[in-house]
Amino acid sequence: ARRLARTSMNEQDHITLNVDLGERSYPIAIGPGLLDDAALLARHIGGNKVAIVTNTTVAPLYLAKVAGHLRAAGRDVLEIVLPDGEEHKNWQSLNLVYDALLQHKCDRKTTLVALGGGVIGDLTGFAAASYMRGVPFVQIPTTLLSQVDSSVGGKTGINHPLGKNMIGAFYQPRAVIADTATLDTLPARELSAGLAEVIKHGAILDAAYFDWIEANVEALLAREPQALAYAIARSCEIKSDVVRKDEREGGLRAVLNFGHTFGHAIENGLGYGEWLHGEAVGCGMVMAADMSARLGLIEPAAVERVRALVRAAGLPAVAPDLGEARWIELMEVDKKNEGGEIRFILLKPLGSPSITTAPLDILRSTLAACSG
Numbered sequence: 461a462r463r464l465a466r467t468s469m470n471e472q473d474h475i476t477l478n479v480d481l482g483e484r485s486y487p488i489a490i491g492p493g494l495l496d497d498a499a500l501l502a503r504h505i506g507g508n509k510v511a512i513v514t515n516t517t518v519a520p521l522y523l524a525k526v527a528g529h530l531r532a533a534g535r536d537v538l539e540i541v542l543p544d545g546e547e548h549k550n551w552q553s554l555n556l557v558y559d560a561l562l563q564h565k566c567d568r569k570t571t572l573v574a575l576g577g578g579v580i581g582d583l584t585g586f587a588a589a590s591y592m593r594g595v596p597f598v599q600i601p602t603t604l605l606s607q608v609d610s611s612v613g614g615k616t617g618i619n620h621p622l623g624k625n626m627i628g629a630f631y632q633p634r635a636v637i638a639d640t641a642t643l644d645t646l647p648a649r650e651l652s653a654g655l656a657e658v659i660k661h662g663a664i665l666d667a668a669y670f671d672w673i674e675a676n677v678e679a680l681l682a683r684e685p686q687a688l689a690y691a692i693a694r695s696c697e698i699k700s701d702v703v704r705k706d707e708r709e710g711g712l713r714a715v716l717n718f719g720h721t722f723g724h725a726i727e728n729g730l731g732y733g734e735w736l737h738g739e740a741v742g743c744g745m746v747m748a749a750d751m752s753a754r755l756g757l758i759e760p761a762a763v764e765r766v767r768a769l770v771r772a773a774g775l776p777a778v779a780p781d782l783g784e785a786r787w788i789e790l791m792e793v794d795k796k797n798e799g800g801e802i803r804f805i806l807l808k809p810l811g812s813p814s815i816t817t818a819p820l821d822i823l824r825s826t827l828a829a830c831s832g
């Protein structure tokens with residue numbers, strides 16, 4: 461049974477979803493123009509003092525609007541603008557946030573607002589988790605990836621020179637406000653990267669949603685507000701359902717890594733930043749589907765559906781030729797992390813996950829068939 465019951469359309473014509481985590485439950489508001497809705501912003505962002513953390517790309521687009529509405533509502537607003545880029549998701553940027561909060565005498569009631577993509581969301585969330593042992597945190601995600609993925613699940617953190625996302629905390633926001641209109645300014649490549657995680661949610665957990673994405677991929681690429689709002693809502697619902705059952709990543713949450721075992725090898729093999737994460741995941745899903753068919757878990761036609769949808773979303777469906785030895789070496793990095801054999805998240809059938817190991821000759825065949 462699908463859990464759509466908690467989704468409602470309210471009078472302002474946006475969707476409100478409740479992420480059900482007991483005391484840590486929070487609403488996700490989704491729709492076009494939410495950043496123009498002063499009352500909605502004021503309702504979801506509590507406290508007298510608010511610190512908005514954003515970056516040099518997003519600030520000129522949306523900061524004045526958000527800060528203006530909050531000031532008009534009587535809030536004391538501090539603006540913290542960080543340099544843009546994954547390479548700045550580090551302790552130096554985190555320290556800039558702490559510096560600003562302390563210089564402005566922000567107390568434990570100050571609400572931190574993350575205005576930006578997943579980098580700003582992760583870093584601001586960790587700042588909120590750690591500043592004075594925890595202050596309220598609200599996410600305003602402005603990339604499709606952050607609206608469908610990183611703003612749900614409570615993972616926050618920064619990178620360390622020796623590893624991505626190695627320093628962090630589980631910390632839930634008080635609210636998430638996803639304005640689909642902010643996606644109008646997003647580069648096409650970033651939009652497609654976000655679609656990879658949308659496709660993932662359908663492929664792994666909801667066959668009917670996968671059908672819907674196939675039928676609506678053009679509308680999504682055209683940034684039609686209703687299509688975007690539905691995809692964001694359904695993806696947040698699917699992810700929050702998994703997170704609700706496995707908040708601290710005990711097991712089930714692993715299914716969200718569909719496409720990521722191959723994808724991480726691509727990102728790592730090419731050097732981080734060459735392909736966007738979503739691009740590597742898109743291609744990784746095709747590879748995982750190919751492997752599923754080789755193991756007899758899905759029909760060959762299902763592999764073609766995944767490949768066609770990944771292509772239609774503007775994502776690469778053929779992996780770079782890293783060489784078989786290098787591929788296996790890269791995938792064994794993941795294996796070491798797991799402390800055993802390589803565990804693949806596969807499909808059985810399309811719309812359901814199956815976590816399994818695979819014989820080396822099957823892996824070799826998939827690598828040969830899917831890269832070049």
Ligand code: NAD
Pocket residue numbers: 515517518521544545546549576577578579580582602603604605606609610611612613614615616625642643644645646647650653
């Ligand atoms: P990002 O935050 O780097 O944003 C991508 C680019 O788009 C940046 O240059 C950004 O400034 C720009 N941008 C953001 N919003 C814009 C807008 N509306 N218009 C124009 N440009 C805009 O990348 P991302 O893909 O959003 O997030 C990736 C990060 O998220 C990674 O650090 C990853 O580790 C993290 N992540 C976290 C989780 C989680 O569960 N916490 C899940 C997935 C990814």
Ligand code: MG
Pocket residue numbers: 657720737741
């Ligand atoms: Mg991902």
